[in-house]
Amino acid sequence: MATVGERALAEGRPTARRRTWWQQLRRSDAGVALLFLLPNLLGFLVFTARAVIEAFRLSFYRADLLTPEVWVGLSNYQRLLFNDELFRKVLVNTAYYTFGSVPLAIIVGLLLAVLVNTQLRGITVFRTAFFMPVVSSVVAVSLLWQWLYNSDFGLINEALRAIGLRNPPIWLSDPRWAMPALIIMSVWRQAGYNMVLFLAGLQGVPVHLYEAAEIDGANRWQRFWSITLPMLSPTTFFVLVISIIGSFQVFDQALILTNGGPADATHTVVMFIYNQGFQYFKMGYAAAVAWILFALIFLLTLFQWRYQRQWVHYE
Amino acid sequence: MNRHTQTLLQHSLWYLALIAVAALMVVPFVWMLATSLQSLDRVFRSGLQFLPIPPQWGNYTKAWTVVPFDRFFINSTVVALAHVVGQVATSAMAAYAFARLRFPLRDQLFLLYLGTLMIPAQVTIIPNFILMRDFKWTDTYWALIVPFLVSTFGTFLLRQFFLTIPRDLEDAAKIDGASHFSIFTRVILPLSGPALATLAIFVFLGSWNSFLWPLIVTNSMEMRTIPVGLRVFQGQYTTNYPLMMAAASLALMPVLIVYMLGQKYFVRGITLTGMAGT
Incomplete structure (x- = not known):
């Protein structure tokens, strides 16, 4: 059975809810944008975003790169x-x-x-x-x-x-x-x-x-x-x-x-x-x-x- | 005193002040060059020994060969060029997306980029060093190059510039059915020459002079860049000032040449953004 939305689409009358999400995404340049952003985003995520979070996590550990890390709470x-x-x-x-x-x-x-x-x-x-x-x-x-x-x-x-x-x-x-x-x-x-x-x-x-x-x-x-x-x-x-x-x-x-x-x-x-x-x-x-x-x-x-x-x- | 002599006097005084200050700024460089051509025993003689007579050109060949300076040069050049090409390309592409494309969470993502500009490099340097170790990339070009192929600062700079380009030109291209890729390469990039040049020079300079990262991710002599090489040099020839000044001169030469050639971009870039150079 077709949902209300699908019937609306078939009749060429998009529902308000679908327009706000799916159609907006389709009408935006999201696909192209992803291609343009990809190399930059990859570098940003790995070397900046991940690194910042990882540095925060590390600051609660004792880590010497040789022995396993030990949680030390706020003691650092x-x-x-x-x-x-x-x-x-x-x-x-x-x-x-x-x-x-x-x-x-x-x-x-x-x-x-x-x-x-x-x-x-x-x-x-x-x-x-x-x-x-x-x-x-x-x-x-x-x-x-x-x-x-x-x-x-x-x-x-x-x-x-x-x-x-x-x-x-x-x-x-x-x-x-x-x-x-x-x-x-x-x-x-x-x-x-x-x-x-x-x-x-x-x-x-x-x-x-x-x-x-x-x-x-x-x-x-x-x-x-x-x-x-x-x-x-x-x-x-x-x-x-x-x-x-x-x-x-x-x-x-x-x-x-x-x-x-x-x-x-x-x-x-x-x-x-x-x-x-x-x-x-x-x-x-x-x-x-x-x-x-x-x-x-x-x-x-x-x-x-x-x-x-x-x-x-x-x- | 008539008006003419008065301006003449004023101008002369102004020049005098300029020359005095210029002397303070430039004398260290002159002293470096003078020392680099001095013989070792003349350097350690009391009283000013300014003119190197006869000039010891051999200091330069010696500085070049006692450490693998040619390797330092090649490394610094390869790394700097890779950073320039990488950062300009990735920044321009992302800047186009931020300035011209519509996609969900665009402004939030851009704000996140801006926010990270305030975080000092020392925060990310530790996890990134560990990552390089896990990748087994330490002491390779990968570690020197890959983490710096992307720049939030460059993305920011180029986005601001792209926003100033009038949209009329692209609209015409769009009506002709041009894709975003061809608008980017045929309209935006050709109009952005000065901004791209500014970013390229900043990236080159930052890369050529960077010290802490290459210091921690390299350890063999063959992988050192010039600044780290200079540090090694300092360790080996602590008191041989002529040799050290020859090495410092060799290190400074390329940057000063790039600066002389691209001067206006430096000044424009700094006044545009107030960044880099620190």
Whole structure:
């Protein structure tokens, strides 16, 4: 016996229910879409979606890749948050790195952008030069800076001695100076990137605002302070958010420049993950650290999002 | 002081500032090149030894041969090209589906893609390493290449670009009975040259400079990429700075050349998306 629906179909009068599901699917491009999506979806499902879920599962296990996995509940997290001195130290170091390098790189990037925001002849040469560190491999650049920081024969101390500083810092060998050294290098590498973003922002500030201010008798500094900075604040917000996300994941330069030392002064969260996971093969523990890192990044981003209204000026 | 001399003075001051800053940014590179041509004993002499006289070109041939640098180069090139071709192709196809096709759960799926952009790579790196081990792919090209043939970021970038292409052109093709495949290859792709180039350059750069993943999934000298190779090099020639600077120069050269050639795409890509490069 034909169902109501089938009779309706035979009469060329589709039922409402069938239209919402089956017919909609048929009228959509689902078939073609699947073909277009398939390679991408496959990669996404295996290497991102599955991996995220698997990392979450692992963080509740003790897993060393040799013996069978053991369920340990929350104890990986418990140990990390309350019982791991080194983890506490790498958290502090990573925060030190982030809050040292991000504001500096933003200020320097903004200065560079103002500097190259002219029509002077040959300005593209300067823009190109300022951006060069950004495209360079962090590993190669870190080898270079390791040599620059060499306390006896490196360029930096040679220059400092040349201008009369008798005992320049020993940089990478001094626990107090190693992190500042890492920060200086990162600012050098990152500033050109921020410059490009700020330059785009600067070129978007309407000229008539400056003209009006000039008529009102505002000087250069006043114009910069009360027009340029507020108008750039959406760019600044954006740069701040992505810089903090990036800085919390610092690894390459810390490994090459100092290998985390001296005395763990430059040991960072991601280096901790690398050591726990891929040197000591504590996969569950490393996965828990990765999730804590994600939570931290997420909370910081959320916090900035919440408080942007206080200082970000949208038109 | 008349107006003309005033602008002249202003311009000169501006140039002076530009040159001073440029010096700070570029001097490290110059110092790297200078050291790479220096002899070992001159490097360890106090007082500035800037000019390498006579230049020791042998440092480069030595850096190239004491470790299998040619292998590092081949590996990095093969891997980077595979990533570029793979990511551009899979991203463009998926982006077309997200931008132009109607199918159930499209927007939900896209949101899921976007959501994963916030998850740091360190979260997925552990399970993916274990997967490579289970596949017996460690220390092969498979492990270096396959996990990075797909990119949510690239999909996002190209979808945004495809949305800006006017639909009129496709409508004409559709009336002529063109399939989605031919609209994709004959209308959308030819109009997306700059966006595809931008993505290709980003992917190349990211791949060429990537360090953590190749470090953990390779262990033989023959499978190392350039950044990991440099790390090995550092371990063996800790204090031989001329040799190390020669190796670093060799590693940086290709990227700087690509950058010089494709400069405008870099800048456009960054201002478009604010991503990559970090």
